[in-house]
Amino acid sequence: MGAPMARRLVEAGHEVTTWRRSDGxxxxxxxxxxxxxxxxxxDPAAVREVLTAALPGLRPGATVVEMSTIGPGAVRELRALLPASVGLVDAPVLGSVGPAAEGTLTVLAxxxxxxxxxxxxxxGSVxxxxxxxxxAAMKIAVMSALVPAQVLLAETFAYGEAHGVDRNALIDVLSGTPLGTLAERLRVPSPETRYSLAHATKDLELGAWQGATMATAARARMREALAAGLGERDLTAIAGHTGGGAPRxxxxxxxxSTIPATNGMYSHAVRAGDTLYISGQAAFDEHGNIVGAGSMEAQAEHVFQVVSRILADQGAGFEDVVFIRTYLTDMEERAxxxxxRRKYITGTPPASTTVEVSKLFMPGLLLEMDLIVALPR
Structure with a gap:
């Protein structure tokens, strides 16, 4: 997206310097x-990383226009990161590479x-x-409708296939309905990646909230496609993946993307059917720095906040937690x-185990917690 947008600025007569991480x-x-x-x-992590590194070069009076899809929470974090003398505008876009080259994007400012x-x-139009x-909020709200709608159509095609309905005939019928434009987009999946399945999944994750049942189901289907290796394919590939014979x-x-990234050796959580297994969570930020150094309450608050985001992403809450295992470096801190814990676990308590250990994986961590959750059907 950035390359054709930069070309349009040059063609409009602006003096432009381009930069990408591979430039050195x-x-x-x-x-x-x-x-x-x-x-x-x-994603939000990439934006934070790049703008943090850019801070020494930002002059007072400059303005940052953030056009990625990162959600309103990340925009607030950027405002806190940037000096008060530097302006900030969030302006994600609707459209893909083609509209970026043609100047027909919709800029949501x-x-x-x-x-x-x-x-x-x-x-394009502003x-x-x-x-x-x-x-940023408007962009996530729009994608929270458009992406699940394409997953719904993919499942509609799978139902039709299972019952002997010709896909092209089904799309022809749908073309006369409000879903016609999206159905036509899925008739022949795009050979080029205009909006990757991985980015579409990320956008749904940014919009996760506990009541979003349809978006939660769509994310589960999208993650299956990611696990099948379709992340770099165009979103329209979901239509081929979601079929009667598609492997689950x-x-x-x-x-x-809303919590600190892993080191690639584990996942934040793994869903197996209606059961969610949450990896050990500890109090560190996206830069690997300890949150709440020396304070059990501060570190515990951070851990429970991270867990709450994972639960919300799956349409669950703390009332769905079946088991909690907590590792403490000092059992005297259990009070x-x-x-x-009592702020978050307010109903019937889950099964629990608490053990004292000599140390955790990062010096300064006082606790680590993993959980098992029974997800709502």
């Missing part, structure tokens, strides 16, 4: 002296765009959504842990 040039050098910095990256409306107009973060993965790994 420090991003702080690339942004040095720029009035406007535009980011178009894959949040924050004060008064000085940059003309520049953003180079990419819709001002409100205060900072509202553009017994174990579906879950790695949320402090209990004060935090």
């Amino acid at each position: 040039v420090p991003v702080a050098t690339a942004v040095d002296g720029a009035d406007l910095i535009i980011t178009m990256l894959s 949040g924050g004060d765009v008064a000085g940059w409306r003309e520049v953003l107009g180079v990419f 819709r001002e959504c409100g205060p900072l973060g509202s553009g 993965s017994r174990a579906v790994p879950l790695n949320l 402090a842990l209990g004060r935090v």
